[in-house]
Amino acid sequence: MKRTIFGNQLLPWLLLAPQLLITAVFFLWPAGQAIWQSFLREDAFGLKTSFVGLLNYRALFNDGDYVNALGVTLVFSVAVAALSMGLALLFALAVDRMLKTANMYTTLLVWPYAVAPAIAGILWWFIFNPTIGILPYLLDFVGYDWNHSLQSGDAMVLVVIAASWKQVSYNFLFFVAGLQSIPQSLREAAAIDGAGPVKRFFTITFPLLTPTTFFLLVVNVVYTMFDTFGVIDATTQGGPAQSTNILVYKVFKDGFLGLNLGSSAAQSVILMGIVIVLTIIQFRYIERRVQY
């Protein structure tokens, strides 16, 4: 680490000030508000507020809907991370083998990332719409009656696909970079050492990609926990029967639609806790620079 010595005591603080200010205004303050509010209970009209200690938290863990949301989030996160990373790795491996068209292919694959989450959600909403969508129409030919507004399973598949679609681009870029940092001669040496393409992937390429993979895993899980609000809101709105009501969407619903601000605040504090833990794990892991 390079150390810079400042002659003036004030200058380093001044230089840090813009970033600190942003962090304070957009993170520390709202987070503090949320923590404080999670100990309060307010009536529906906002006329009376009382301090209730940990009641909001206790109530959450006795609430079947919240426990359900935890489960839904787990399924959703794992499915999105697995699908988007799996596809991204496949695409990246394909690009890595290409010589001429790799650039065009990469550009096309990265495009979805530029689409706003809500728009991506609407896109998939149209494609999957039971009445006017193209996919239910096609699925009907193979005898499948698609209806994500009635079928929990269909709804989950829809939000997983919609949330993964964008994330594939992001993961793809990192996997391509990861693959390119593996010297070609390693794979050639492995080929001469008698390892076929599949074996080469599992014994050489994939182990050398573990730092990238782990980084992406954490980023993707954090993504599914926070950034998928727009996707859920534009497609299923948590339904049917809470089957796609993930934690972040439930925070919104309970707070801004249900006006149960105390419970909503407690939920966002728990969500924040989960993400902080994940981030700490990520930094520790990355600093150790796994494998090599």
Add this chain to the structure above:
Amino acid sequence: MATITLENVGKTYPGGAAAVQGINIAIQDGEFLVLVGPSGCGKSTLLRMVAGLETITEGTVRIGDRVVNQVEPADRDIAMVFQNYALYPHMSVRQNLAYGLKNRGTPAAEITRRVDEAADILEIRPYLDRKPRALSGGQRQRVAMGRAIVREPAAFLFDEPLSNLDAKLRVTMRGEIRLLQRRLGTTSIYVTHDQMEAMTLADRLVVLNGGRIEQIGAPLEVYRRPASAFVAAFIGSPAMNLLNATLDNGRLRIGSASLPADVAGSGAVTLGIRPEDLRRTAGRADALHMSVDYVEELGATRLVHGRLEGQKLVCTLSADSTLGDMLALEADAGALHLFDAGTGARIN
């Protein structure tokens, strides 16, 4: 152990660019063959074609009696040492050495025996459980060679294996590679751009230029009788002097200077004289008079840079000679190499 035969081998890329053309080489069993040439001459491509890492677009490559054009690298029974060593960074040295044997289903006891044997030969036993990043450049180099020898292949292929080492280590490792190859008696092809490495290692060397063979021969043969002006300039250090001269009925004229030549005919030629073949002379009428520009002291000898009739000339003189501004030089008739001024082909 095997012979390697290249018959009319060529490589043309899909775009139409030819990397190598019309290569014919027969490598004897146990021979150490060095491919040498400037960067871009196709030497690495040729080696990679033998290894199976590049497709062969023309001709045939045989290892032993088998045509291997369509054979996978793994099945060619060869081992390769890469320029950047290509050690698997996530495996210990032991695992690196064992990887190729494991992939071929060698029994565990046999793997242990061969790895230990290779580790003893290369003196890397203390590092067997380390990861490659914990090794120095020279140690990595040894591991890379170890990975080649545990396989006990029919041939070793070396792709500039020493170019990442510092000058001193390079000389040591060069000697070790030669010793190891002698001891194992394995047919080897070695690619380098360093003519010194080529001269010291080779049983025979192949000088490549622009994808074609300029000359094949034993190092001294190539040094003494370069087949072209290109080889003459490439092999030998300091490089051979190449002067524009005119052949005129048994005399060679360089500007106003002239030398006797044992070649008939007349016309423009390129005259090659090695710096070490020039010596000082006194009172010879047809001496070459060189004006001195500057001198490089090498300890035992000194390199004198100057001009002869306006053309650059270098000569190697003993360190105790006293120098003036002008030197009178002579060379034996046998030390004069004549090349065609147009094609560069040897005339005498």
